[in-house]
Amino acid sequence: METRPTTSRSLDAYYHINGDTFEKQYKEVLSGYRRWNEYSHADEWLIFPENVGKRLCIDETSISDGELYTIVSNPEARGREGSLVALVKGVSSNDVIDTLKLIPEDKRSVVEEVTMDLSNSMNLIIRRCFPKAKRTIDRFHVQKLTCDALQEMRIAHRWDAIQADTDAKEEAKEKGEDYQPTTFANGDTQKQLLARSRYLLFKSMDKWTESQKERAAILFDIYPDIKEAYSLTHSLRMIFNKNTVKDAARMSLARWYDKVDNSGFKSFNVIAGTLYEHYDEVLNFFTNRATNAFAESFNAKIKQFRAQLRGVIDIKFFFFRLSKLYA
Template sequence: MRRGCSYYDMVRKTWRHTNLCEHICNIEGNVPRVRCKSCGKVFRVSAPWAFDSISRYTHRFEMQLIRLAKEMPISAVSREMRVDDSTVWTILDRYVQRRMESHNLEHVHTYYVDEKAMRKGHDYLSTFLDQDHRVIFVGEGNSSDVIHDFMRYLETHGGSVDNIRHVSMDMSGGFKKGNAECFPDAKVTFDRFHVVRHMTDAVNEVRRREYSNLLRAQEEERKALKGQRFLLLRNHKDLGDSERDSIKSLMSMFPDLGRTYIQKESLRATWGMEHKYDARDFLTRWIKESIDTGIKELIRVANTIERHMDGILNWYESRISNGVMEGFNNVLQAIKGRARGYHSFERYRTMIYLRSSGIC
């Protein structure tokens, strides 16, 4: 009973319980209500077998539903528990909200952030992982505002801006702007996989340009270039002998493509140096060589890398990479695919917290 409250009356209430021998089981009982002496409001006392006073389900029923939701699609949970989808979501939303309210982030000193498209178009969510690769925050959108939202969440859950020492992200403008405003003392490491992806995109753009220039050229050359996209984008060390022979042939036939491909492969050496200053010298030479080629696609990437060089080379201190986020995005896709997509950000966020936060 609440302190400073007096007995008011008794009300009859029914709670749905776990099935008994495949039959729906309900619990009925009288629950007291009390009146607060200070404000005069009347409150219902929580039953010991329910999470709170407004719940229409027993603790055991809700926990069974939650365990199933971690492993099964929502539609299957609904059929198994004999409730409609809206009831399942109500129970999950309230449970996740209760758990996340007690989320303690005082240990967080590093965070990873990446965006994920919720559906076709420009609807995104951003997920934040801590140094132990657990989800600590899910925000709507991919602008600088989502970093501000994360900062507020961090500080209201025991964390501190001053504790954040390292950040791993891609080179998107929104993330950079938000991090500079919210975590100015944290060292940003720009993800090596996104850096290399800029180069693979450049290789593909050059391939397309070369192919379009061959529309009136010899049919043999067109056939040699057609369908080679994924071969050109793969890591050279992972290719077989026949595939490497194909690459050599393409490089001799198409000089711009060959030069761009060489620069793509040599860029990987940036993260293989013994010291950071060696990597800086190498990357400086790489940028100059790329610009000197006169290939516009390569020049664009070289300029991008030059602007972000400090963040790229911070890897030598942090040793962190958004490869963690790339793997987690596969988890997000599996969560989304299991439900054949979520129609709202709130429901998608609920499932991410439920299955990947480690506290739900």
């Protein structure tokens, strides 16, 4: 059963106590916070070597005032005690490497795989600290790049449509005529078509509703470049969904690169170049189909805990409580 963090103020109504007073007593006396072995450096780094497992996740998150921290977690703990392996202030590869090397080498050598995003600094951290581990780039970060490129194309067309609509209104006004925008068969104007197509472009065709199918048909007929970009995005998604063998995935990605090259889309060519730079790490996904989803989920737990506390005033005390829950 998952532990739900409790705040001192939440005990007011149940035990008829002063929550503020109890919070101070808990922090200064009952919790053992001031006697915590990690107190002197807790706002800079924390490590828990006993939580190292065969597979780890590494990611960054903002905890307080936009300050970024690098977090290493163990997905085998499933978000419970033993999940937190290391927490380091900042995203500097040198700082994170120096901290992680405080974990005994025999512990670090048992790590077989680490999942990460497309960050070069994360790649370097893993190579230096977990030399025996396979580095696997999260598929969802890769897919997000293509989705972002597709949405940027839609947004560019929408701005053009807004400008054309504004110009048409001004022209009608000068002529003393009523302005009536053109509507398509589904009732959308051009601006509405581009605005309302946002969500359907994130989904596979087989998950479209009937109205989305109608809207997509109109959109693709008017904007063939969006249709081609959607096809490239969907093709990459299918490579990750359907390929189960690394060699087959390698061939599928090679064909996808050819399609991107033929499309002439600058943004997709940049994405293809990024994937090529991290080719081995991307392909490692097809060995165990490991993703960084746990890291994202763990980050969400931390932010939820922060929200329950209504923000972070004392960062050391926040990390103290975090370690009690997840380390």
